[in-house]
Amino acid sequence: MEQLQDAIIVGGGPAGLSAALILGRARKHVLIIDEELPRNRVTQESHGFLTRDGITPADFRQIAREQISRYPTVQFATDTVIGANGSDGQFEVVTSQGHTYTSKKILFTVGMKDRPLAISGLQEVYGKSAFVCPYCDGWELRDQKLALIVSGATALHLAKTVSGWTSHFTICTNGMNDWTAEEHEELINHQISIIDSPIQHIHSASGIVEHIQFEDGHSLLCTGIFFTPELVTGSDVPQMLGCESADTGMIIVDEFGKTNIPGVYSAGDSASRKYQVVAAAASGSMAGISINSELLEEAWQYNVSKSST
Numbered sequence: 001m002e003q004l005q006d007a008i009i010v011g012g013g014p015a016g017l018s019a020a021l022i023l024g025r026a027r028k029h030v031l032i033i034d035e036e037l038p039r040n041r042v043t044q045e046s047h048g049f050l051t052r053d054g055i056t057p058a059d060f061r062q063i064a065r066e067q068i069s070r071y072p073t074v075q076f077a078t079d080t081v082i083g084a085n086g087s088d089g090q091f092e093v094v095t096s097q098g099h100t101y102t103s104k105k106i107l108f109t110v111g112m113k114d115r116p117l118a119i120s121g122l123q124e125v126y127g128k129s130a131f132v133c134p135y136c137d138g139w140e141l142r143d144q145k146l147a148l149i150v151s152g153a154t155a156l157h158l159a160k161t162v163s164g165w166t167s168h169f170t171i172c173t174n175g176m177n178d179w180t181a182e183e184h185e186e187l188i189n190h191q192i193s194i195i196d197s198p199i200q201h202i203h204s205a206s207g208i209v210e211h212i213q214f215e216d217g218h219s220l221l222c223t224g225i226f227f228t229p230e231l232v233t234g235s236d237v238p239q240m241l242g243c244e245s246a247d248t249g250m251i252i253v254d255e256f257g258k259t260n261i262p263g264v265y266s267a268g269d270s271a272s273r274k275y276q277v278v279a280a281a282a283s284g285s286m287a288g289i290s291i292n293s294e295l296l297e298e299a300w301q302y303n304v305s306k307s308s309t
Contacts, residue, residue, distance in 0.1 A: 005031045005103035007291050010081045010094055010235065013038050014277045015268025015284030017064040017111035022288030028295060031101055033093070035080040038279075039111055039234075039269075042127030047136050050179030051279045060277070075243050077101075084237050088263030089298075093237075104293050104298075108251065108266040109284060110234035110274070119149070119174065121202030122227070128207030130225035133275060134158075136166040141224040145169070147212055149199070149227035151176040155166075156183050159192055162226060170220055172212065174199050195220065248273075257287030265291060 007023055009016045011035030023030045042056045047053050052060060068074050081097040086092045091106050099220040117123045122130060131137040142165045150158050162169055173199035187194060197214040204210055212220045233249040243259040244252045251266040253259055259266055267287040268280040
């Protein structure tokens with residue numbers, strides 16, 4: 001059995017690393033357990049983070065680890081947490097490598113994971129010329145001819161957003177017609193092309209999309225794609241502890257990252273739909289501050305109780 005940590009952070013992305021930095025600087029004993037399979041590993045660059053715009057996800061994590069290593073109370077373990085139990089002040093987590101760790105608090109920064117991409121050829125272009133966030137990658141695809149693989153209310157929202165970078169785009173519903181007549185009419189009124197036929201295959205070369213082939217025989221020339229992925233929470237361990245979650249799988253937290261289970265926190269993509277590096281890092285910092293404040297308050301009360309006996 002390892003020593004009791006002040007906090008175990010499950011997940012070593014921007015949220016987890018930011019929380020670790022806060023807690024390390026606060027002289028708390030922290031263990032980060034990370035399987036090192038981040039969702040953004042398929043992308044070549046991360047954007048929108050001031051001073052780090054255009055950095056590769058791998059370089060971002062490496063720099064973060066180097067900076068955190070200045071604080072000796074923070075340790076890293078490359079492993080996967082598969083189970084957890086206990087209560088506030090005495091949690092126990094178990095990993096796939098057979099290790100057991102204990103801590104006073106737990107912070108889940110497990111992110112989200114993509115379900116298998118069902119469209120033929122999409123995996124080959126994902127992260128190279130097919131993306132999910134215009135704010136992250138819209139600049140690189142500015143003024144290009146794009147395909148938006150989306151339908152329903154999300155299609156209308158994505159069309160409005162992408163229009164800030166290019167007016168040359170076509171909505172491909174991939175056979176899904178789950179929008180209202182009003183949504184469809186609004187797109188038509190803005191002269192936005194819509195292809196309803198299911199996608200047969202996305203043709204590409206070296207990760208750059210060339211055209212999309214549809215089951216009805218038609219094809220669409222394009223140089224980039226935005227699509228809405230199907231996501232699941234990066235781990236079901238928070239639910240094992242009783243953490244409440246939304247229908248989307250997102251862990252429900254307050255503004256400081258607290259879940260409904262005392263001593264258990266969550267931050268980053270697993271606890272928010274703001275899927276950006278800078279947003280994840282900010283929520284991790286707030287969770288780290290909240291955890292430290294809780295630990296300090298508990299120590300303060302303990303010392304009062306001890307001195308009065």
